[in-house]
Amino acid sequence: MNRLIAFFLSTAIIFSATLFSATCVEAHTQSYGFLRATTHDDRVSGQLELAVRDLDLVYALDADGDGNVTWGELRKRESELASLVLQKISIGPAKAPCDLVPGAIAIDSRGGENYVIFPFTGACEVLGSQVRVGYDLMFGSDAQHRGLVDLRNGDIGRSTVMTPETRVAVLDLESDNRLDVIRSFISHGAHHIWSGYDHLLFLVTLLLPAVVMRSGNAWRPVETLGGAFWATTRIVTAFTLAHSITLSVAAFGIVELPSRLVESVIAASVAVAAINNLFPVVSRRAWIVVFVFGLMHGFGFASVLADLGLPPARKFVALFAFNVGVELGQLAVVAGLLPALFLIRRSATYTRVALPAGSMVIVGIGFMWLLQRATGMDIIPG
Amino acid sequence: MTKGIIAAAVVMLVASASSAAPYRPSDDATVLVTVPPAAASTQTAFRTAQNALAANPNDLDLALEVARAAIRDGRASADPRRYGQAQAALAPWWSIPNPPMSVRVLRAIVRQSLHDFAGAEADLEAILRLDPRNGQARLTRAFVRQTVGSLADAKDDCRRLPPSVGALAAAVCWLRVQALTGSAASALERLDQVIKIYGKVDPLVLRWAQAVGADMAAMLGQTEAADLHFSEATTDGGDIPTLVAFADHLLDSNRPAEVLTLLAGRSEADIVYLRLAIAGKRLDDARAPHWTALLADRFAAANAGGVQLHLREEARFELEVRGDAATALKLALANWKIQKEPSDARLVLQTALAANDPAAAADVLAFIEKTGLADTRIKPLQDKIAEKKS
Secondary structure (H helix, E strand, O other), X not given: OHHHHHHHXXXXXXXXXXXXXXXXXXXXXXXXXXXXXXXXXXXXXXXXXXXXXXXXXXXXXOOOOOOEEEHHHHHHOHHHHHHXXXXXXXXXXXXXXXXXXXXXXXXXXXXOEEEEEEEEEEEOOOOOOEEEEEEOOOOOOOOOOEEEEXXXXXXXXXXXXXXXXXXXXXXXXXXXXXXXXXXXXXXXXXXXXXXXXXXXXXXXXXXXXXXXXXXXXXXXXXXXXXXXXXXXXXXXXXXXXXXXXXXXXXXXXXXXXXHHHHHHHHHHHHHHHHHHHHXXXXXXXXXHHHHHHHHHHHHHHHHHHHHHOOOXXXXXXHHHHHHHHHHHHHHHHHHHHHHHHHHHOOOHHHHHHHHHHHHHHHHHHHHHHHHHHXXXXXXXXX | OHHHHHXXXXXXXXXXXXXXXXXXXXXXXXXXXXXXXXXXXXXXXXXXXXXXXXXXXXXXXXXXXXXXXXXHHHHHHOOHHHXXXXXXXXXXXXXXXXXXXXXXXXXXXXXXXXXXXXXXXXXXXXHHHHOOXXXXXXXXXXXXXXXXXXXXXXXXXXXXXXXXXXXXXXXXXXXXXXXXXXXXXXXXXXXXXXXXXXXXXOHHHHHHHHHHHHHHHHHOOOHHHHHHHHHHHOOOOOOHHHHHHHHHHHHXXXXXXXXXXXXXXXXXXXXXXXXXXXXXXXXXXXXXXXXXHHHHHHHHHHHHOOOOOOHHHHHHXXXXXXXXXXXXXXXXXXXXXXXXXXXXXXXXXXXXXXXXOHHHXXXXXXXXXXXXXXXXXXXXXXXXXXXHHO
């Protein structure tokens, strides 16, 4: 009875005479969109499914106005529609969502209605276990539209419902398995050292003079690999200790610094370290300077970790694993670079050309980073 | 037979749920969906208003025009999407506590359609506070109150209807409350008289009066009188809600074949497919598994989306199509919290019996006792439950 009543009352209330043609009875069910995606570390694939009827409401598909939306009418606008709808969804961090590339559309039937399937693939920055999903389709035309989102990573799947009030959700794809958490955060940490050029460059800059010793105004090669090893160890340990401390305090929200300041100081640290290679001011107690700058680098790591999101139930484990990953990545750099430098340390080219010229270039890069981070300009990637 | 159909349904379900075969039609002329033709003048006007509103969403006049057109079409076709479109058009005013009166009226209608009866009643209350002689608002509130089982309040509204609503509408309001409180026989008799006197004034109100009369007759067990009223209510082809009420009456009188004829090709609405699925199952119709799978798909989406518009339909689906009495009882009880019409009461009793849980019907039995509802479709169920308890 309720529907009958609603029917007659709405009639009574808003219309007395003007009746819509009751012949075009094409009535159905509520409006749903389906977004399913599978994420991997740095890519995503999936599909978006929208009812042809809903697409018509927003994008007026019935080109000839005959009341039939045909495959031809849809197919002719395929690429336009695919990019329009994919612009309305996002997967990955707000600042750098995955770059979604549409595939060929297809038709499928759901609950007796035809849906358009929009497949997509995308390259992403590393997706953590907390994946942000944005869905902003149809809400402007149909406030009862619901977006049903299914996200999957390996055998972990999470679902959520998007509404006009909730157009963004963060899905927790955290594994319940501790080993998975450890493995994934070690890999994030190592990955970050390798893809975070500023940290890498800082480390390399510190290592360049590790195979030589300052004697008067000239560089003198160290005699043994052991000597070089200990010099390196002091520096790397100071760096590690420092950034572990700040990474932890930042990850638990004990201290928070503005990211522009952090990023600028990190850039400055690269330039300062390189200048110190050219005009050594600090050589014997270099580790103290490294320690101080290392504190800032830790805040930098923390912002990466914040983007990834720590799994709430395994915060400590994940933080520890991330740190281990950073150290492993760092050790790989050291292990690759140090023997090579040790071998070429005696050549005149190294101390007279490679070391100063390399350091000069690094000073330049450091200053450019500093300039762009402090001012927000886009000069070189870093 | 039942097992065969369920097995077939399960197969269809699994097949459709995995949506195994997306395809690219080979023929450009393949029709994917039919929509209101853009050529139709009403549709052109709707699209124009809709586009203008998209460019200027805060234009109240445009928003009202789009919302009205959407509701107008929504009620004729029983298409829930249309109410969502009306809500979207009214978005800038939707959540504010004191929207303009014109918005408030439409919001009440949309809220009622979305089963937000408390919200609808609050809007109508606000309208009536400012304008106590607003007949349409009072009539709407009277029926919202009937739907949620506040029969004394509903009666009060029916009594205070101003003459502007018309004698027939006022009579239907009053007599329906009478019928819901145990006086269906006298109410029907009186309704027939009123129809004779005032029936020619407004064909839409007459159609409504006939449909209400049909329900009263069915309540009294007068099958032929119900048939007669329903055919009167559907002489001009009828609207979807009336056709669905007619279909329910046909199912009650065990005439499923007539349901298939009545609803054939009329609509793709959820409420229509449910009746087709029930009738199709009883007749062992070849299309029944298709209708079942389709409804299962839709209910699954609704559940995933947290939408509770279909509890009544879903409960009947579980009980009458799938035969899952326990789930049906849960849904029927959830539905009873929202609406308390005779069909909702009946559903709880049916599912409680089927699930062998007569105690679950206690609330409903108390309600029937309190209101004095006497319905021949419900009485046997009451008796059976009393039997089980004793």
